Amino acid sequence: MAADGTDPFTPSLGCGFNDWVCYGQEGVARLIGQACKAAGNFIGDMLTNSFLGAQASSGDWDIAGSHFWFWAAVASMLVVGIGAWQVSVAVILQQPGRVLQVLAGMVAGVILSVLSLQWMPTIVTAMSGITSQLTAGLNGEAGIGAAILNVLGLGQGPNGVGYEIQSASPTWSIATVTSGGVNVIGPLLLALAALGVIAFAAFLLFVAMSLRTFGLIALVAFAPLGLMFYGQPRMKDMAMKWGQLALGLLLAEPLAAGILLLATNIAASTTSSSMGLLLTSAGIIFVAAFSPLWAVKFVEFAAGEVRTALSHSQWTQRQGSQTVSRVGRGVGSMVRRLAR
Incomplete structure (x- = not known):
């Protein structure tokens, strides 16, 4: 019952007329093989869309803008009320410097909030464009997603639809290893396990980049709650936290791209086994998935x-x-x- 098909994920064992055991093994092997192909397509989707499909659209920023003005109205009433009380106390105590400080703080908070609404979409778009150009130029690929797919041996499917496992890929090499030319299920299970780990890591990376985008949109929408209180000494930390979180999320994308780019360059010259290369790739994708957390923590530490x-x-x-x-x-x- 040796596999005689050229595609290890769709094996043909040449079963006899009444060899039901052989037919059962062939059916199970093909089922696992299709699961491997599905996992490869899923990995390709997740890795490609982590840096492309997870970007905010103009409609997303418009929604953030509408929420921004609502919270700006709410925060304005609070700031004006607090400021009026502070100015009244300063006038009674004859402290003109305190009056100017309160008014300057209120104006600074409004300016910072409006600038966040106007500049954040431009900064995010510029950061994504710079990251894509740098990674494409350094790696010679269409982008970081294409670079990591090349390492994993995943390419475009027929007519450019979906992704499929290439014949020179590490997964293909694992699936074609048989035990005495008989056992095809074992290697396919091993290939499926490796692809499953990578698929989970790629899914985490996609979720992390999507949450990063959502976080930036939410920061713009709720910016008045953090920035319009900048002039209040006891509430200035809110504005500082807003700035730290925004800077950390902005740096998360180039950090993740840099980690994956370094991994692809190292993998291009590695001599490790196919399984070792797949597991190493999965580990690096896991590391890149936590880049938003690392970037935010780094900014907080630096501040x-x-x-x-x-x-x-x-x-x-x-x-x-x-x-x-x-x-x-x-x-x-x-x-x-x-x-x-």
Whole structure:
């Protein structure tokens, strides 16, 4: 019952007329083979759409804009109420500087909110375009999705519809390994297991990039709640958190693309086995799927370090001024004693 078909995912075992065991094995093998093909097509879809299909459309930004103005109206009432109270107290206490500070903070919050609505779609589109051009130029492929598909041995299907496993792919090599020319189910199960792991990783990457896009749209929609309170000292952290999250999500796409690009370049020169290459690819896709979380955490860490450095600098300046003041007082005291 040796496989005599050229396609390992549609094996033909040349069963005899009444060899029902052979027919059963052939049916199971073909079922697993079709599952392998379906998994390959799913992987191709997920990896390609992670950087193309997960992008926000103009309609998405329009929806974000409509929600933006609703929350802007809500936040404006709160900001005006709080600001009026603070201005009244400052006027009673005769603190003109405090009045100017409150008014400047309110104006700054409005400007930041409107700029986020106007500039965020442009920045996101520009970031995606730069990422695509850099990865395409460095890898010589149509894009990062095409690069990783090339490593996995997945190509366009007939007439450009769907994706299929290529004959030179690692999965094809695993599926064609038979035990004494008899067992075709075992290698197909192994190939299906490897494709299943990669499919799950690719699905996570697609979900992560989709959530990144949704997160950026949501940040624009709810920007007034975070940015219009920028002038309030106790609520300034909300604006800082908004900025950190926005910057982290913007950096997530080039970070994921960079991880996959590095992986494809390394895989092009690797001498590992077919199974090793597939599992390594799955692991790298898993890593890339968590790039939004890593980018946000990195931005938060960097912002914390900057704040620490600034506070340390201010502390140093205060200590220096106090030291100079002490030295000045000491010198003055000595001069007065000498004058006596």
